[in-house]
Structures are given as C-alpha cells and as structure tokens.
Amino acid sequence: MRTKLFLSTLIIALITLTFSMLSVNFVFKQQFSNYLTQVNEATLEQLPLRLSSLYQTTGTWDPALLNEVSHTLPTGTVVTLTDPKGKLIATLSNPMDNMMHGQDQMGMGMGMGMSSYTTTSWKTKTFTVSGPLGNLAIAEVRYAQILNPQDVRFQSAVFRSLLFAGGLALLFGILLSYFTSRRLVAPLKRLTQAANRIGHGHFDERVSVRSKDEVGQLANAFNTMADNLNRQETMRKQFTADIAHELRTPLTSIKSYIEAFQDNVLPANHENLSSINEEINRLVDLSSDLKDLNVAEIGGLHLKLELVDITHLLEKIIHSLYPLIQEKELTLNWNTPEKPVTAAGDERLLTRLFYNLVHNAYRYSNPSGQISVTLTQMPDYAEIKIKNTGIGISEDDLPLIFERFYRADQSRTRETGGTGIGLALVRQITDLHKGTISVLSKVGQETEFVVKLPKKIKVAEE
16 A cells, blocks of 8 residues: 555656746747747837938948848848839848848758747738938838847756756655655555554554544544454453353252252242242343343344333333332332323333333332333323432443343342343333433432333334
C-alpha cells in the first residue's frame, strides 16, 4: 500500500507539474508576443511625426537621415515611402533584417532553414506624412512580429528556468510523497499487526492513538472492538463455566438420589421422587431458557402478533406467584388501572418476560419487604413498572445485568441467584417487541424495572 500511495501521489504531482509548466510557458509566450507587438506598434505610430521633422529639417528627403530612421524601425518592418503623386521616395527597413536574412540563406545551405527567428502573420498600415504646406508623403508600413535570436534566447532562458523550478518542485514532491506515505501507512501497519495478534487470540492487544484524524478514529474504533472482543471472550469462558455448573448441580443431585435408592439408603417414596422431579424440572427450565435465548439472539424467534390485555396477563402472573410472595411475607402493591391496558405482541413471550421480572422482584426482596407493580396506558405505548425493596444493584453492575449468565454477586447460588439468563431473555423479548427496558436501583434499598411496549408494531413476514 505504501508503494501504491507513493507512486499515485508522485504521478499526480508529475502530471500537475507538467500541465502547470506547459500552461505557464504558453501564457508567457502569448503575453511576451503581445508585449512586443504593442511596443512595435507604439514605435510605428511615431513614424509620421519623425519623417515630417526630418523633411522640414533639410527641406528634402535626405538619404542619410532616412538611413538613421531605418535603424530605429522594429525588426521585420518594411516602410515604402512615396510622394503624394505615387513616386517612390525610398524603401526603409532595419539593416538587421538583411543580416538575419543572409544568415538564414547560409543556414538553408546547411539544412537549418529559418531557425534563427520566427514570424507571425504580416500586417499593413498606411500613414500620411504632413507638413506646414500639406501632405509630404505616404508611408505604407508592412510589418510582422518577428522574434529575433535575442528574443528566442530569452524565451529559451525562461523555459529553462521553468524546467529548473519544475525539477526542484518534483524533487520536493518526491520527498514529500515518501515521508507522507510513510507517515500514513505506518499506523495502518501497526493496526494490521495488532489485528493479526488479536486473530491469534491475544485479545489484550491495543494500538496507540496519536492523532484525531480518520486514522486516529480508526485506531479508537479498533481499540473499542478489541475491548468488546476481550469482554466477549471473558463472558464466553464464564458462560462455559456457568453452564457446566448449572448442569452439574441438578445432575449430581439426581445421581445421588439414584445411588441412594440402589444402595437402599433412601426409599423410593413420593417425597424423594418429588425431589428428583424438581431437579429434572430445573434442567428442563434451563434448557428451555437457553433455547429461547439462543433462538432470540439469532433472530429465529418469531412473534405471533395479537392484541394482548396486559392487565389480565399481569394478574395471572401475580396470582401464580402470590403463594411465594405470602410465604416470604412480602407486601404486594398491585396498582390496577381503571381500564384495561393493551399492547400488540406475543402473549406467550410477554408472559415469560413479566414472569421473570416479577419473580426476580420476589427473589431479591428482603423478607417483609414490598413489591409494587404499576401499569399505565400512554397514548402510544403501555408502561409497566415493577419495583421491589431489597439488596439493589450497584452502578457498575447495571450495564451488565442483561448479559446472559451474569450475576451481580458471583457468590450467589442457583437458589438465590437463578440461572443468570432470565434478564437476558427479558431484553431479547423486549427488543423483539420494539419496546424498551430500563432499570433504576439504589444499593441496599430498591430496584425498579420500567418496560415500555408500543401499541402497534410491524414485524417483517418471512
């Protein structure tokens, strides 16, 4: 990439420099030619006055004085001077023209042609030479813009100066392109090396941010990605350990009961079989939770949309959990709205969502604490608040409680901490219903979950 960047920058500089030099050279030649033309025409405008003064000085057309006028004529100018009757008085031209013409003739013999000077198109002007007694003569001027060798050498010197300046500019461009490409590619190389290390499992790899431009923003994005990957890798390892623990605990219990039955240590009565059945139900619940969560995360969980009576749904959940709430001597505040509150959604999934939230409120409430469930119908959505007094959640744990298998207190067992995937499933179901969920908590005091479900949602049909 560095070579491509260097060559592309160099080619752009070379093309730009070439066009610039050609443009400057063309404009210079054009302006220089215009300048010479203006100077020559200004000189020719003075010719009638000079010829009139010459005639009045001697009273005749003195050949010597006319010869002096010839020396002052612009190169390439021929003046035909005739009297008012048309009789030729003299033909004037700069002697340098004859010398250059002679050199050209010699050059032609050597194959050089008209290389010593160049001409443009010929022009003609007619002047009247006047005196005190009337018209003295008619001067017909035929002229062209001829570049003599001095003019050509001057133009060549300017062009060589342009070439020299262009060469210096090109050299500077090469050096600048080299260092610029090196400066731009160096951080990209570091990013590539860091990406390769992360690809080999070194998730602690980071790159330094030395600028605030696009490369710096890319480095920041890379570091953020690396942080997320490192966190996901940690969670994956934790997930493996947690799922192994969640499976081992009930399986160990079931194995212990069966071995006790085989050794006749315990009788296979209703009570002991009920304990085994309870452990099996835990495995079934865990399997169901994992399946629903995984299906939701890969986008395979589909809604069976209908108009759900949220009031009736919450009443059924509260009724099913009420014996547990009474056993823990909790106070339940169920703020029933006057009118039924409805929302669009899947009743089975919404039942799972609110059951998890209310059951969490029961589990993490202090004995003799309070649980409040508030349902409010808003114009565009239904708002459900589930609040409990209890241990609360710290600010550091709040952003992570919806991650699967995350427990704010790692010392909690399944009896006090659940499977650790209930809130992850709650988040997935809420997102699936295009709703929002937020949580507010004060450590040692209370925790409140707020769920907002829209009244109407659109789900793409498969």
